[in-house]
Amino acid sequence: MSDFKRLKLNLVKPVPSDYEISRNQTPKHISEVAAENGITETEIEPYGAYKGKVKLDVIDRLQHRKDGKYILVTGITPTPLGEGKSTTTVGLAQAIGATLGKKAFANVRQPSMGPTFGVKGGAAGGGFSQVIPMDEFNMHITGDIHAVGMANNLLAAALDTRMFHEATQSDKALWKRLCPEKKDGTRDIPIGLLPRIKKLGLDTIDPKEWTEEQVSKFVRLDVDPKTITWKRVLDLNDRSLRGVTINQAPTEKGLTRETGFDITVASEVMAILALSSSLKDMRERLGKMVVASSKAGEPITCEDLGCAGALTAIMKDAIKPNIMQTLEGTPVFVHAGPFANISIGASSVLADKMALKLAGTEPGLSAEEEKEQAGYVITEAGFDFTMGGERFLNIKCRSSGLSPDVIIIVATVRALKVHGGGAEVKAGAPLPLEYTTENVEMLRTGCANLQKHIQNAKEYGVDVIVAINRMSSDSAKEHEVIKEAALAAGATDAIVSNHWEEGGQGAKDLAEGVIKCAHKEYASQKNSGESFHYLYSTEGSSIEEKIESIAKVMYGAGSVEFLPQAQEKIKEYTAQGFSNLPICIAKTQYSLSHDAKLKGVPTGFVFPIRDIKASIGAGYLYALADQIQTIPGLATKCGFMNVEVNDQGEIEGLF
Amino acid sequence: MSDFKRLKLNLVKPVPSDYEISRNQTPKHISEVAAENGITETEIEPYGAYKGKVKLDVIDRLQHRKDGKYILVTGITPTPLGEGKSTTTVGLAQAIGATLGKKAFANVRQPSMGPTFGVKGGAAGGGFSQVIPMDEFNMHITGDIHAVGMANNLLAAALDTRMFHEATQSDKALWKRLCPEKKDGTRDIPIGLLPRIKKLGLDTIDPKEWTEEQVSKFVRLDVDPKTITWKRVLDLNDRSLRGVTINQAPTEKGLTRETGFDITVASEVMAILALSSSLKDMRERLGKMVVASSKAGEPITCEDLGCAGALTAIMKDAIKPNIMQTLEGTPVFVHAGPFANISIGASSVLADKMALKLAGTEPGLSAEEEKEQAGYVITEAGFDFTMGGERFLNIKCRSSGLSPDVIIIVATVRALKVHGGGAEVKAGAPLPLEYTTENVEMLRTGCANLQKHIQNAKEYGVDVIVAINRMSSDSAKEHEVIKEAALAAGATDAIVSNHWEEGGQGAKDLAEGVIKCAHKEYASQKNSGESFHYLYSTEGSSIEEKIESIAKVMYGAGSVEFLPQAQEKIKEYTAQGFSNLPICIAKTQYSLSHDAKLKGVPTGFVFPIRDIKASIGAGYLYALADQIQTIPGLATKCGFMNVEVNDQGEIEGLF
The missing domain is CATH 3.30.1510.10 (Domain 2, N(10)-formyltetrahydrofolate synthetase)
Structure with missing residues (x-):
């Protein structure tokens, strides 16, 4: 990638607001980003200066190439403190692409404008690891x-x-x-x-x-x-x-x-x-x-x-993946954004296929040349590994025929402490002391949650790297505790990353570990004999069996209870010929179980299935363990109240 | 406009479907259209290859220029047979721009996708006078x-x-x-x-x-x-x-x-x-x-x-006018599309201002140089002159400070016969004989409708050209009858145009007449002393007075009846300080009156106002003479049933 033009970061501390950082960086024209990444002039359709759609022709043109490496970013069970999956996805792409100078695509979902004007804030990463311009990323993009x-x-x-x-x-x-x-x-x-x-x-x-x-x-x-x-x-x-x-x-x-x-x-x-x-x-x-x-x-x-x-x-143009860039000028595909609860919570198969070909290598290279030239596609799955990762592998990968080379599980010291019994965190209130000072015991207890996700990921035969998303109040001892727990659970490595404060440079160690892991160069990977496989087969197993295998193996349930409405639907869908589809289980994201209050690693619980619905076109059934709210509300004070357009026509206060 | 590249038409008869014609023409890249028309590289933001947004900076950059000529296209009272206002707008732009080689912008509304998938068909003109690509024009455009x-x-x-x-x-x-x-x-x-x-x-x-x-x-x-x-x-x-x-x-x-x-x-x-x-x-x-x-x-x-x-x-990008092109490669601004009934039914002030500057002339030219270099902006108002034209002048022009140089009223022999007492036209059924054979008497009776619109337009002090949109069944005698009636009512000229079959070439006579009229070169224009003025003043006249002047002078009402709900609202809005706004009257478009059944030129009727509503941000009140349906329905068989995407990714059957 000799002609890649890196955008220099102007790192400052304390880290300014996401919007200020985004606005202070001048992005490259999207045609330049396209050209740098092997997309021809006729394949890119600019939408304004900083966004574009890429024609699907690219995939056909590069069909002969061997795919680049496919990296899946997931996390531990979410807590109100967040763990920074999107930020890690973007930061890692900046590290591989801009710091190490290899091809690296971040493939992310298009955010909904609902949360943008609600309370959640943007989904473009954060700090010095962001997709830019962040206002364009968070509103409309190209209209998909x-x-x-x-x-x-x-x-x-x-x-x-x-x-x-x-x-x-x-x-x-x-x-x-x-x-x-x-x-x-x-x-x-x-x-x-x-x-x-x-x-x-x-x-x-x-x-x-x-x-x-x-x-x-x-x-x-x-x-x-x-x-x-x-x-x-x-x-x-x-x-x-x-x-x-x-x-x-x-x-x-x-x-x-x-x-x-x-x-x-x-x-x-x-x-x-x-x-x-x-x-x-x-x-x-x-x-x-x-x-x-x-x-x-x-x-x-x-x-x-x-x-x-x-x-x-109506969808003819929406099917073309959208390309944008990170703060350091590396390419980002932003395409599709299905709900992470009743759907797969992952970006598009076509964007992944396109990026894997663009990051791929020509045939006939030596192993060494191939490693030298291979690029990386870093993509994300909603919620934790056990929800987003499970669907990514059993639904999205089954549909695409692809499989990841490395699974990254993102964790933070703080979030693991929540799973270790830390006091409840309330929005607006000051953080309880245990989250801002060293507390090794609480952290150690919380690491069980991380370990369960690692073990779950290993079920699929894919190697796991834990990314420890660093915060300033962490101690070195605490990082050591996480690393120990991760390795004990079967992770290939656990690496501290500081991309929020430092951009790609802060994720350099993580990037090097991921590259090493993708090429199977860790000693622990030699002759492991592992290879990718799904958790369950879709044909020849009943709807109940598929749900049971997810609930028991992934969530740790003792048994599954199918409530009457669910039983009726199973009968109906089986009669209609829909029983051979994979299953998406809709449940709370705040626990491995169906009960948001159960932190850490609950086991032996009875997992309830209330109802089953069908997305036959998308190709899966979804089983509801909960009443899932499929349209959020606005709070008394909400995001839109902070937004203004200034006299220069710039948007203020988006986050 | 030395560097304008005309797209050649491949005229065939019978005229193929709009979609076939559109698809058989290869448009210029939108950057090329922009450059040809004086828009700089930094001012155009392409959205795909054939659409773009133009930054408002253009208007500031060209502020010193004298505006080009401003041509308003309106029509007679609509009938089920249509009269071809949009087609005339586009055809005239092709004639001035491509046939005569002057600068010419067609400024049109963005169509709603509701009717696109309903029954109405596209709004991009038709035949050999179209905005292309017509599928992109009719769906999404740039997402406004x-x-x-x-x-x-x-x-x-x-x-x-x-x-x-x-x-x-x-x-x-x-x-x-x-x-x-x-x-x-x-x-x-x-x-x-x-x-x-x-x-x-x-x-x-x-x-x-x-x-x-x-x-x-x-x-x-x-x-x-x-x-x-x-x-x-x-x-x-x-x-x-x-x-x-x-x-x-x-x-x-x-x-x-x-x-x-x-x-x-x-x-x-x-x-x-x-x-x-x-x-x-x-x-x-x-x-x-x-x-x-x-x-x-x-x-x-x-x-x-x-x-x-x-x-x-949310609206930050929507405010920038969209540029596309006609079948012959002349520029088209497509911007805003307010409802023609409860709103003004005209495209945007900003697109008009931008086009008028781009079509404008540098200061210090002689009258002759100015005529040689002046460009033309042709825009359209929804429904007939008396609805769309009236609002265009009293609301849109009052808001923009602009005023048209020429008003075109489009009529067809067939549609005038409907006003002359022709049999009812039913969708699907064969046309009654009077519409496909010469019938001078019926036509002459129907011309009263055209004459009323001409007289109404003359109320504003603007010169009128009647465009007779030619159909193959018309006779020369019939065209003569329309011309006579038009001149008698005060039109400057009445000119037959055949742009649907022949593109710009077919509207060459009309174009020459419009140019002559815009420069006041008709003998009848010399020393006429007329100058533009509104129908009513907004300050110092009550809501009732404004409504009465529209109903009596424009529609021909004998008196206005304000029903109780309307009276109450008048009191309320007057108390709230909103009585000094112009008025948009929402009524049927199928009659000059409030009663769709009254064809021709009804007079002396009592015009009812049922309710009054307020669009304070837009800057007008709207008075309802009718129950207005503000969301249409779909018919049993509707447009979407004919639409398919073929294996080449092209849309079939859109119209």
């Missing part, structure tokens, strides 16, 4: 979330409108309107309705010959309103929309219905964006999305509504 | 409508959440949460709440000294739920959302409320985007938007909710 929302909501409108028209028209009227008779007596059938004709086996019969029953079957989807799972979405924290009654205008003739809105990133369309491997694959997945059942119990899909082509048209 | 929706809905969420928090918390708790006490005893006041402190006159008092009553006044907006006018929006035809009940989830504690959704283009934020003259002006307008009244009857604004800065941040 907006496209997801449009696609999701067009399908919702199509469904409700179809139900309205079916309720107010005879079969004959529907037939006449959907497929008007032409002058020559044939029917004008919209292209979007052909798949349903085929599904019903009517494609071999001239429409003139259809019986009344066949016409009825075709024109009347006969949706059972009680079974509708499709909701509308907005990319905002709008609690008022959690539960709504629609169709209340007089024009809707009393056909009211209770439903609700989700936040856009919870849409199945977003999960499809993350998991699709091509435009064609996305088209097929969109068509397969199930929105309800008919009164006869058959799944009603997007394809049945004649909507899949239009949804694909 | 999405930004408008986000801004609108953040405000809605902020309002409902504030009401929830006020209903469930004491003044003391609200004060503590909104402005937490810092260690030093001072309060941490979010920047977004400062304007309310100022409005209440509390900015000069130390918060520590505030009385309980003052604290209460500050923290409690005390919204009267019955008075809420702010609705949520989606850019879709979703009839189910016309009337909804929100807050029905158990978390919302029974605080349910009836409301509804509008289509995004009906949002006041969209009107503000169209009417703002700078980022700062937009910030102020967003803050002034009134969402409800307090129980004491005071208007509650976006500023009171602490939201205006965040909304401005």
